[in-house]
Amino acid sequence: MNKKILVLDDKSEFRRLTKAILSNKYDVESAENGLEALSILQSGDIPDLIVSDLMMPVLGGEGFLEQIKKSGALKSIPIIFLSSIDDVEQREKLINMGANDYLLKPYNPAELLARIDAIFKSIDSKNISESQKH
Amino acid sequence: MNKFENKLILVIDDNPMNVMLASKTLENFGFRTSSAESAALGIESLSTEIPSLILMDIMMPEMDGYEACREIKKVEKWKEIPIIFLTANVHTENLLEGFAAGGVDYITKPFKGEELNVRIKNHIELAESRSTILEMNRSRDKLYSIIAHDVRSPLSGILQTLDAIDQGYIQPNSEDFKDIIHQLKIRTKDTSTLLSSLLEWTRSQDPTKSIQQKQTNISVLLHNCAQLLEANAQNKGITISINIDNQIEAFCDEVTIHTVFRNLISNAIKFTKNNGTISIEGKQSEDNVIITVQDSGIGMSAEAIDTIFEKNQHFTSNGTANEQGTGLGLMLVKDFVKMNKGSICVESTIGVGTTFTVEFPIYKPL
Numbered sequence: 001m002n003k004k005i006l007v008l009d010d011k012s013e014f015r016r017l018t019k020a021i022l023s024n025k026y027d028v029e030s031a032e033n034g035l036e037a038l039s040i041l042q043s044g045d046i047p048d049l050i051v052s053d054l055m056m057p058v059l060g061g062e063g064f065l066e067q068i069k070k071s072g073a074l075k076s077i078p079i080i081f082l083s084s085i086d087d088v089e090q091r092e093k094l095i096n097m098g099a100n101d102y103l104l105k106p107y108n109p110a111e112l113l114a115r116i117d118a119i120f121k122s123i124d125s126k127n128i129s130e131s132q133k134h
Numbered sequence: 135m136n137k138f139e140n141k142l143i144l145v146i147d148d149n150p151m152n153v154m155l156a157s158k159t160l161e162n163f164g165f166r167t168s169s170a171e172s173a174a175l176g177i178e179s180l181s182t183e184i185p186s187l188i189l190m191d192i193m194m195p196e197m198d199g200y201e202a203c204r205e206i207k208k209v210e211k212w213k214e215i216p217i218i219f220l221t222a223n224v225h226t227e228n229l230l231e232g233f234a235a236g237g238v239d240y241i242t243k244p245f246k247g248e249e250l251n252v253r254i255k256n257h258i259e260l261a262e263s264r265s266t267i268l269e270m271n272r273s274r275d276k277l278y279s280i281i282a283h284d285v286r287s288p289l290s291g292i293l294q295t296l297d298a299i300d301q302g303y304i305q306p307n308s309e310d311f312k313d314i315i316h317q318l319k320i321r322t323k324d325t326s327t328l329l330s331s332l333l334e335w336t337r338s339q340d341p342t343k344s345i346q347q348k349q350t351n352i353s354v355l356l357h358n359c360a361q362l363l364e365a366n367a368q369n370k371g372i373t374i375s376i377n378i379d380n381q382i383e384a385f386c387d388e389v390t391i392h393t394v395f396r397n398l399i400s401n402a403i404k405f406t407k408n409n410g411t412i413s414i415e416g417k418q419s420e421d422n423v424i425i426t427v428q429d430s431g432i433g434m435s436a437e438a439i440d441t442i443f444e445k446n447q448h449f450t451s452n453g454t455a456n457e458q459g460t461g462l463g464l465m466l467v468k469d470f471v472k473m474n475k476g477s478i479c480v481e482s483t484i485g486v487g488t489t490f491t492v493e494f495p496i497y498k499p500l
Contacts, residue, residue, distance in 0.1 A: 013291045013317035020310040021303045084290055106294040109303050 002027045003120065008037050008052040008064065009082070014105070018051060018082070021109045022116075034059030038067060041074055049116060054083035054090075062094065069098045078119045082107055138164060138255055142183060145169040146176035146202065147191035147220065152243070156189055156220070156250070163251045173202035180212055186258050188217045189241075189250075192232065200235040207236035214265060216257040220245070273339070276465075277332065284328055288321040328462065334393060335466050338473065345387035345473050347498070352416055352423055353380040355388065359395040360414065363403060371409040374399070378416030384423040384494040390470040391494070397463040398427045398490050405431035405488065422493045433484040442480070443468045475499065 005022050007030040009015040019028045029047065031037035033056040050068075054061035061081055068074045081094055084105040091102045101115050143165045145156045150171060157167040168185065170176035173194055188206070192199035199219055207213045219232045219240040232240055238257050241250060295314055298304045304311050353376075360374050367374050384391075402412045410430040417424055434442070442464050471478045475495055482488040 011287065011291065011321075013314050013321060014294070016310060016314050016317065017291070017294055017298060017304075020308075020314070021298055023310075024303060084286055106290040106297065109294075109298050109301050 003048040004029070004046075005116070006031065006037060006040065006047040006050045008032075008034065008050065008056065008061070010053060010056040014053065014082075018112075021112065022051070025113065026116075033057055034061065034064030034067070037064060041068075046074070047077065049119060050077055050079040051112070051116075052079060052081055054081055054085060054094075062097070065094065065097050065099060078123070080112075080115060080119070082112075138258065140164070140166050141186040141258060142166045142168060143254065144176060144179065144185040144188045146171075146173060146188060146194075146199070148172060148194040149191070152191065152220070156245075159245075159247045159250060160189075160254070162247070165254070173197035173199065173205075177202060177205060180206070180209075180215075184212065185215060186261070187254055188215055189254075190217055190219055190237075192219050192221045192228070200231055203232070203235040203237055214261060216261045218253065218257060277336075281332070285325055288318065288325045291318055291321060331393075331462050331466060335462065335469070338390070338466070338469055345390055347385055347387050347474065349383045350386050350388050350391065351380075352382045352384050352425065352494075353378045355392060356395060356414055356416065356425070359392060359399055362396060363399050366400065366403050367412070370403065370406070372403055372406055372412060373410075374412045374414065376414045376416075378414070378425075379418075382416050382418060382423055384496055385498045386474040386476070386494050390473060394467050394470050394492065395425075395427070397467050398492070401463060402427055402429035402431065402488070405429060405433075407432070418496065421495060421497070423496055425492045425494075426489055427492075428487060428489040430487045433486055433488055434480075434482040435484060439480055439482055443478075 002025070004027045007015060007018045007022065007028055009018065009030070010032050015030050015032070019030050022028045029040065029045070031040055034052075035058045037050070037052070038059070052061045052064060059067075061083070065079060068077065068079065075098070078100045079098075080101040080103065081099055082103050082105050083090075086104055094102060100119055103112060103115065143160050145153050145160075145167060146169070147153045147156070148171055153169045153171065157169055160167050168179060168183070170179055173190075174197055176188070176190070190199045190202060194202075197205075203217050203219075206215065206217065213236075216238045217236065219237050220243055221228065221232070221240050222243050224240075224242055229240055238260070239253055241253060295304070295318060299306060299311075304314070356376055356378060360376055364374070399412065399414070406412060406429045412427065412429045415426050415428070468478060471492060471494075476493055478490065478492045480488065480490050
């Protein structure tokens with residue numbers, strides 16, 4: 001079964017584009033902002049990874065991340081940010097808050113896929129080593 | 135009447151005789167004056183009215199002139215007030231201390247009236263030019279921030295799409311491709327409109343290019359603007375009605391006024407929900423043409439109303455169909471109305487709608 005990814009972006013063309021790029025390998029769902037994404041998550045539809053824009057109306061990327069990390073059930077979902085804001089401090093802040101990665105827009109599709117792949121691999125190897133402990 | 139008439143000069147000196155002398159001299163040259171007999175009282179009086187310039191004695195008990203000057207320069211809203219020191223001695227080190235504290239000049243006592251007058255006028259003029267330049271800088275920053283935010287986004291969307299096609303992630307005949315191209319087209323068109331507005335606004339800031347005011351038929355102009363935006367309105371099922379006598383004219387520049395109404399109507403469409411109505415009405419008073427653009431839109435809060443015409447605010451909000459805004463439109467509207475010797479005001483109720491009222495003179499002012 002394919003892994004599932006949730007894409008957040010308020011700009012429809014970016015949402016569609018990221019969805020199209022990821023659909024080659026994954027099952028993709030999308031939301032226009034953090035609030036819509038939270039309601040998807042609360043309905044029990046839990047993805048294996050989240051790819052999120054930063055600047056969105058209603059609830060932006062940072063606020064969304066904060067909510068996710070507060071929730072026991074959701075805090076382990078890896079999250080990658082995509083943003084056109086090239087700001088080291090912002091990037092550092094998000095990583096400190098628990099984001100797994102940060103890519104600048106426009107991003108290279110192959111790079112995004114490679115980074116997602118790397119996150120999944122490290123989770124898999126962690127799971128294997130943990131199961132070997134028992 | 136000259137441009138310095140009624141400018142307020144604050145005289146701070148512990149010697150009442152000196153205060154009276156300076157005040158009388160300044161009043162003879164047409165200035166308004168206020169005075170304080172200690173530095174502390176002088177600083178306190180700044181909260182009542184900010185003067186155009188301060189004339190400050192150096193030797194005063196408790197707080198001296200230098201210290202008072204340093205205190206005033208610490209406060210954001212006071213720091214641009216030019217301060218001239220009145221001094222009995224002209225030792226270099228004292229003068230240097232005065233300049234280091236933030237003073238712009240010094241005048242030796244006993245002063246000559248003419249000299250005082252000329253120096254004060256010079257420094258008021260300098261301070262005013264400085265504030266104009268600061269204001270212009272802020273406008274330029276605003277432009278940069280609009281470009282950075284709003285032009286970059288569609289460009290990076292296009293680049294992103296090209297990359298995805300190039301790397302074979304999207305097939306050029308797929309549904310995804312068609313949808314993305316369609317959306318990029320809309321975004322690119324918006325950006326192109328934005329760039330035109332930017333260009334128009336930049337031109338309007340050039341004082342050498344004057345506008346051409348003449349008798350202009352407002353009814354024709356309004357119908358033309360509405361026609362241009364009809365497709366946008368139809369997309370959201372919005373009805374635009376225009377109610378104006380087709381003879382009504384105003385003394386204004388056709389190009390800039392066209393931009394004014396195009397922006398007001400396009401804003402009205404943006405903030406009105408599907409199947410709403412926009413009604414445009416024009417009527418004449420004795421001297422003015424009064425045009426109202428009323429929508430049944432989402433309305434604005436009192437705070438939003440306060441900020442929309444503010445040049446230094448990057449006020450932007452998305453429309454009811456998530457249309458992107460830049461805040462540049464209303465800035466243009468305000469500038470252009472002013473250039474045409476008109477006036478504009480806005481009334482709004484959240485959930486009910488917004489009405490912009492614009493007035494222009496009917497005839498060339500005498």
